[in-house]
Structure formats: C-alpha cells, structure tokens
Amino acid sequence: MNRPTVATLAKSYVVSAILLGLLFALLVVSSAQTKSLYAETHSGIWSENIPLQETEIPATGSSNTLSSFTVSLPTISAGSPSATNTLFMPVVSRQVQLSTRLGYGDSGGGINYPDVESLRAGWYLNWVVQVTPKRPNGMKYVQVVRLHQKLACPLGSANAWNRTVCPYEDDYILGQSTGVISAAAATNPGSLWLIGNEMERRDFQYCYDWPVCNNAVTLGQDEILPEKYAEAYHDVYTLIKGADPKAQIAIGGVIQPTLLRLEYLSRIWTAYQAKYGVEMPVDVWNVHAFVLREERGGYGADIPAGLDATTGAYTASDCTHLSKDVFDQQMRAMRQWMKDRGQQNKPLIVSEYSPLYRQIYTGSCDSSLDPAKQQNVIDYMTWTFDYFLNTKDTEIGYPADEHRLVQMWNWFSLNHAKIDAQGNVIEAPLNEWASLFNRFDKSLTGTGTAFKQYSLANLAALSRIPPGVYFAR
Numbered sequence: 001m002n003r004p005t006v007a008t009l010a011k012s013y014v015v016s017a018i019l020l021g022l023l024f025a026l027l028v029v030s031s032a033q034t035k036s037l038y039a040e041t042h043s044g045i046w047s048e049n050i051p052l053q054e055t056e057i058p059a060t061g062s063s064n065t066l067s068s069f070t071v072s073l074p075t076i077s078a079g080s081p082s083a084t085n086t087l088f089m090p091v092v093s094r095q096v097q098l099s100t101r102l103g104y105g106d107s108g109g110g111i112n113y114p115d116v117e118s119l120r121a122g123w124y125l126n127w128v129v130q131v132t133p134k135r136p137n138g139m140k141y142v143q144v145v146r147l148h149q150k151l152a153c154p155l156g157s158a159n160a161w162n163r164t165v166c167p168y169e170d171d172y173i174l175g176q177s178t179g180v181i182s183a184a185a186a187t188n189p190g191s192l193w194l195i196g197n198e199m200e201r202r203d204f205q206y207c208y209d210w211p212v213c214n215n216a217v218t219l220g221q222d223e224i225l226p227e228k229y230a231e232a233y234h235d236v237y238t239l240i241k242g243a244d245p246k247a248q249i250a251i252g253g254v255i256q257p258t259l260l261r262l263e264y265l266s267r268i269w270t271a272y273q274a275k276y277g278v279e280m281p282v283d284v285w286n287v288h289a290f291v292l293r294e295e296r297g298g299y300g301a302d303i304p305a306g307l308d309a310t311t312g313a314y315t316a317s318d319c320t321h322l323s324k325d326v327f328d329q330q331m332r333a334m335r336q337w338m339k340d341r342g343q344q345n346k347p348l349i350v351s352e353y354s355p356l357y358r359q360i361y362t363g364s365c366d367s368s369l370d371p372a373k374q375q376n377v378i379d380y381m382t383w384t385f386d387y388f389l390n391t392k393d394t395e396i397g398y399p400a401d402e403h404r405l406v407q408m409w410n411w412f413s414l415n416h417a418k419i420d421a422q423g424n425v426i427e428a429p430l431n432e433w434a435s436l437f438n439r440f441d442k443s444l445t446g447t448g449t450a451f452k453q454y455s456l457a458n459l460a461a462l463s464r465i466p467p468g469v470y471f472a473r
Contacts, residue, residue, distance in 0.1 A: 096137045098122040099455040099462035101389070101408045103142075104436060105352055108415030111136060113442045116414075120455045122462070125351065125410065127197055129176045131184045142351070143184055144194045144252075145240075146175030147232050149224040149305075160218035161203040172224055172232045178239055185243035192469065194286055194351060195236050196222045196252025199229050200264045200304035222252065225306040226267035233268070234276060248469070250284040253351045255301045257287050257334035260294055260312040264304040269341060284469060285346050287334050289327065289353035289384075289409075291320050299361065317363025321371060322355060322380050327387070331405050335396040347398060347468040350388070350409040354434040355380060377433040378450045381411065385454055389461060400467040407466035411451065415439050 100122035111124070116136050123140040126133075133141040150173050153159060153166040160166050174181075185191070203220030207213035224232065233251065240247050251268075254261040272280040293300035294312025303309050314320045331350075338344055355371040370376055388406045397403030417435035418427035425432050426440060436448035444452070455462065 096120070097459055097463050098137055098139055099459060100465055101462050102385070102455055103408065103410040104451075105410055105413040106415065107413040108437075108439050111414065113415070113437050113444075115444050115448075115452075116437070118444075119436070119448070119452050120459065121451075123408065123410070124414070125194070129181055129184050131180065131187050133188075140192075141188070142192045142194060143188070144197055145181060145236050147172055147196050147199070147222050147224060147229075147236070148175070149228055156218050158216055158218065161205045161220065168225065168228075170228075172228055174232075174236075175222075181236070181239055182243040185240045185247055189244045190246045190248070191244070192248045192250060192284060193240055194250050194252055195233050196224070196229065197352075198222060198255050198288065199224045199252045200226075200254050200261055200306075202302045202305055204302065223305050226264050226304075227271040227306075230268050230271040230275060230280070233280070234272065237281060248283040249281070250286040250349065250351075251282055253286045253288040254304070255288050255292060256290050256313075257330045257337065258294060258313040260304055260307055260309055261301075262333065262337050263307065265337065267306070279342075282343070282346065285334075285338055285343060285348045286351050287348070289330060289350045290356060291323060291326050291330070292356065293318065293362070317365070318357060318360045319363045319365035319369050321357050321360070322369045322376060324383060324387075327384065328391075331387075331391070332393070332396065335393070335405050339396050344396065345399060347401070347407040347466060348405065349469070350406055352410055352412045353384070354412040354431070356412075356430045356434075358428075358431050371431055371433070374433040374446055377431065378447050381434075381447065382450060382454055384409070385458075389458065398468070407469055411436070417445070 096117075097120070099120050103121050103123035103125070104119070106124055106126040111126075111134055120137065121139060123142055125142040125144055127144045127146070129143050129145055130141065135141055148155060150169040150171040151160060151166050152169060155173075157166075185193075198221035201221040201223060203218050203223050205216050206219045208215045208217070229252075237249050240249060251265075254264060269280055272278075290301070291314060293314045294303060294309075295315050296303045296310045298315075300314070301312075303312060314326075320326045335344070335348065338346065338348065355377050357371050359372045360370055367373070368376060368379075388404075388409045391405050392403040393405060394403045397405050398407060401407055411434075413435060415435055415437045416428060416430060416439075417425070417432035418439040419425050419432060420440055428435070433445075433447055435445055436451050437443065438445055
C-alpha cells in the first residue's frame with residue numbers, strides 16, 4: 001500500500017489551508033459588501049441609521065439581486081509563480097420585503113420610533129421637500145411641494161383667513177426655495193412629487209382658548225385659486241423635470257372627490273389648457289379620501305377656494321364620516337372624472353385619509369359609525385385596505401393594474417396623537433385612534449398593531465409594484 005510522504009502531506013495541508021483562508025476571505029468581503037449597504041440588525045430589520053438613499057442598488061428589471069463584484073485571488077498551480085485572476089461572485093440582496101402599495105404620513109416631526117420598521121410600509125411622506133430624507137427599511141419617500149396664493153397680509157397672521165380684510169394677490173408663493181426643490185429632484189431621481197396639498201382648502205381662524213378666542217390664529221393648507229394653481233403647477237412641473245427628467249409628477253390632493261371639489265379640479269384642467277395650449281401633464285393622479293361636511297365657515301372641509309357655493313356634501317349628518325358606501329362613491333367619482341378627460345390609463349393614489357372627527361357632532365348614528373371608538377377606527381382602516389387592494393372596475397379602473405381603482409394609499413397618520421400612561425389625551429388635534437404610534441412613549445398603538453398585522457398578512461399582494469408609479473423605475 002502506497003503511503004504519502006511527509007512532504008506530500010505538508011504540501012496538501014498548506015494548499016487546503018490556503019483554500020480555506022480564501023473562502024473565509026470571500027465570506028468576509030461578501031458580508032462587508034452586504035452590510036455596508038443594508039446594515040442588518042440582529043432582528044433582521046435594517047437600521048435606519050444608514051442613509052439608504054445614498055447607497056441604493058440599481059435593480060435589474062424587477063429583481064432584487066445585486067450586480068457581481070470582483071475579488072482578486074492568487075492562482076494555485078504547481079511550478080508556476082503566483083498570478084491574479086478575477087472571481088465573479090453574485091451577491092443576493094437581503095432587502096426587506098415591503099408593502100409597496102401601503103404608506104403612512106409622518107405628522108409628528110420624525111419617524112424615530114423603535115418599531116417603525118416592523119410596519120413594513122412601502123412609502124411615506126411628511127408634507128415637505130427633503131434632499132436627504134430618512135428611508136427606514138429602504139422605503140420610498142414622496143416629495144410634497146407646498147404653495148399658497150399670495151395674500152395682502154402675511155400668511156398665518158390673525159386676519160389671513162378673511163378674504164375681505166386680506167384679499168388674494170395675483171401671484172403665488174412656494175413653501176420652499178426653487179434651489180431646494182431642484183436639489184431634492186437631482187439627488188432623488190425618479191421620485192414621486194405631489195404639487196400642493198389640499199390647495200382648495202380655505203384658510204380658517206382657530207382659537208386656542210375657545211370660546212373666549214383672545215388668542216386667534218390662522219391655520220390652513222395650500223389655499224390657492226384653481227386658475228392660479230394651474231400656473232403654479234406648470235412652473236413647478238417644469239422646474240422638477242428640468243432637474244430630473246425621470247421624476248413623476250402628481251397633482252396635489254383635494255380633500256375629497258365631491259361634486260364641488262371635482263369642479264375645482266375641472267377649473268384647473270380647463271385653465272391649464274387655455275393658458276398653455278396643451279393638456280395638463282400629470283404622471284400620477286392623486287386625491288385624498290376624507291368624508292367631511294362642506295359648509296362655508298363651518299367645521300369640516302369648508303367650500304373650495306374660488307367657488308361661490310355656501311354648502312356642499314355631507315351637511316345633514318356626520319354619520320357619513322365612516323360610511324363605506326360614501327367612500328366607494330367618492331373613489332368611483334374620481335375615477336370617472338379621470339376617464340372623462342382621457343386619464344383612465346394613469347395611476348391614481350390616495351395620499352391621505354383616515355377618520356378625523358373625534359366624535360359625531362351632527363346627527364344620530366349607529367354605534368359602528370362612531371369614530372370615538374378605537375375598534376371602529378381599526379375596522380374602518382382594515383376595510384379600506386381591503387377595498388383599495390381588491391376593488392376593480394373594467395369600465396373606469398386602471399387597465400395596467402387589473403382595473404383596480406387605486407394603486408397606492410397613505411394612512412393619516414403615523415404619529416399625530418400623544419397619550420399619557422393613564423390614557424389621557426395630551427395632544428391630538430384630530431382623532432387620536434387613527435394614530436399608529438403614541439408620541440408620548442413612542443409605543444405602537446392598537447391601530448398601529450392592526451396596521452402591522454394587515455401589512456404582514458398581505459405582504460405578497462401589497463408588495464407587487466403598482467404599474468406606472470415610480471416604484472417601477
């Protein structure tokens with residue numbers, strides 16, 4: 001029986017040691033490559049301390065695999081000097097699967113919540129423009145350009161809500177500089193941009209010491225006449241596309257697609273065509289899905305800027321606030337409006353909605369419609385998620401998305417409620433039960449838990465990229 005010599009065994013051990021060392025080195029390089037991009041924590045959720053937007057990996061089609069990288073290795077061969085070869089190692093991304101269609105609004109000044117990544121939401125916004133937004137789990141950030149009709153008095157001043165004392169001027173102002181907008185567009189190519197937020201909402205007087213009202217202020221959103229909005233949209237659209245031709249531009253969301261607010265949109269559509277001689281270029285249509293009373297000077301949504309009506313929808317009773325039938329009617333009305341203008345083949349997103357009323361103020365309703373009960377809010381939320389995901393209509397829906405009415409939606413909000421350990425509401429200007437997190441202790445609320453459970457249970461369906469929206473870029 002032939003036995004190997006000591007020299008032969010030694011040489012074999014050396015070669016084996018070298019091969020094991022190289023394998024270990026490859027594993028270290030691969031791990032470093034992956035961790036430098038995603039910084040995985042022990043729980044498998046990516047740390048938000050890593051600015052993922054600065055290290056995003058270009059995808060190949062819809063795949064999440066990364067391109068190959070190279071490692072230089074010595075060639076092991078008998079009787080020849082060491083040489084260098086290139087080894088191509090495919091690295092598979094371990095990126096967290098997200099509910100791409102599902103999002104939330106950050107209304108509490110930040111998303112620094114320990115469990116925020118567990119929601120697995122695919123996108124969020126915070127109603128501003130940011131050059132370097134945070135992206136937990138690598139989720140998408142939607143930019144929102146704020147604007148307002150220029151007034152004869154300073155915005156936010158005591159009488160700024162009163163158009164007799166403080167009338168419109170023939171101009172508009174932006175809530176951020178054109179330089180910041182251009183920088184954000186160039187730094188975040190292919191992003192979705194919303195131009196304005198509830199721009200039909202009239203400013204209103206708010207009294208912190210109601211009913212005495214010695215400390216009145218003016219609050220509001222982006223009030224602007226529809227014809228002036230058409231000009232602002234044109235200018236901002238041109239600015240963003242100049243900085244990033246791949247950017248996707250959406251109209252700002254009106255509060256709800258009622259007859260009055262669809263009239264406001266129609267005036268924008270007509271004014272743009274008249275002024276610029278072309279159809280208004282909209283990549284993605286956008287609307288909010290609240291159900292609020294329309295009465296001039298009253299609580300709720302008021303009357304759209306520039307319209308002469310004094311009353312509109314939902315003035316008889318607040319029982320419509322959580323009405324599923326009304327919700328469905330509004331979504332179909334928006335889609336019909338789009339189809340009538342040749343826009344059926346465009347995506348539609350709902351960028352803000354939830355119960356806002358803290359109670360029923362007008363009318364007597366079935367207890368299941370009372371927004372003061374947390375379970376009602378949770379039930380309404382999960383019902384709307386099902387509605388958005390599953391409601392299709394071959395006559396008015398989006399053909400590229402199996403005729404779904406809505407492609408993406410955003411819950412209001414992540415964090416607008418502040419409730420102490422005894423359950424006392426410290427701060428919640430709107431319905432506290434709609435908040436996913438408690439700003440007091442940064443804990444996940446019951447509604448937040450339901451959001452998370454729905455997201456995880458429907459991850460496969462929710463993670464499908466909505467066609468025609470910026471996620472596909």
